[in-house]
Amino acid sequence: MSWETKPLLLKNGLPIPQQFDPALDEWVEYTNEDIKALRSELALVKTELQTIKANQLSGDQKVTLSGTIEPQDNIVIGARAVRDSFESFFVPPSTVPALARGVIITLVVYGVTGTFASGEGYQLELLEHAFGSTQAKKLASTLPSTVSGNQSGGIIKVYPGIEKIDNHKYVDVPTIINNNFRVIFSVTGTFQAGEGIDCEVQLRWLY
Amino acid sequence: MVILNYCYAETPNKETIPAGDGWEFWGMRNTPDESVAVWRRDADIYGESEEQE
Numbered sequence: 001m002s003w004e005t006k007p008l009l010l011k012n013g014l015p016i017p018q019q020f021d022p023a024l025d026e027w028v029e030y031t032n033e034d035i036k037a038l039r040s041e042l043a044l045v046k047t048e049l050q051t052i053k054a055n056q057l058s059g060d061q062k063v064t065l066s067g068t069i070e071p072q073d074n075i076v077i078g079a080r081a082v083r084d085s086f087e088s089f090f091v092p093p094s095t096v097p098a099l100a101r102g103v104i105i106t107l108v109v110y111g112v113t114g115t116f117a118s119g120e121g122y123q124l125e126l127l128e129h130a131f132g133s134t135q136a137k138k139l140a141s142t143l144p145s146t147v148s149g150n151q152s153g154g155i156i157k158v159y160p161g162i163e164k165i166d167n168h169k170y171v172d173v174p175t176i177i178n179n180n181f182r183v184i185f186s187v188t189g190t191f192q193a194g195e196g197i198d199c200e201v202q203l204r205w206l207y
Numbered sequence: 208m209v210i211l212n213y214c215y216a217e218t219p220n221k222e223t224i225p226a227g228d229g230w231e232f233w234g235m236r237n238t239p240d241e242s243v244a245v246w247r248r249d250a251d252i253y254g255e256s257e258e259q260e
Binding site for chain 2: 146
């Protein structure tokens, strides 16, 4: 390695700014052009760093997530059964996921028997509790229905910012879900032994 | 009471049995707008279809 043996360039006995040029096999002095080129490169790096910092602070930084989104099954909170009277399904705070902001509650109706006067039928209701299982406030309720098969059942959706909808069977409530609530299946009508509403109550968390 | 995985069919009255096997009479559904006989059978044995055969 000749750069180890070639003497440095000196001025007044002191080394001057220099670099070893392998093509010339000797030390050569830094020129103003070299320094200008370095300054230009540094300016580019500085600009890029400023852009990266600005994107990080503004949230515009692009990132890529990897992995898969697992499909979420509905949770059955009221097992399929023939019901001919009121039934309540309490959802305590310990079962509400910490990041849940909303919920979809579905009443699945498989079959209906019984005698129903005008205004009677099954309903799905949602109550939230301010404390424990008391101090309830009704958030949503479907209207009584006797429909079986197509267009049967009911859905209540709670999520902040959604459009408020109430078409009697499908109720959307624009609010955040309380971590302490109760789902109610209620029914009015007259039933012979074994008759009623063959139904199931399901729940799905929204994040 | 948890029940079987029933599927259902409806006929105008309890004297009219749906086509196909396995149907049992469950009850009537009487409302101001309709009166139908409701039949049921085990969907795990006979399938999910609610259509009359």
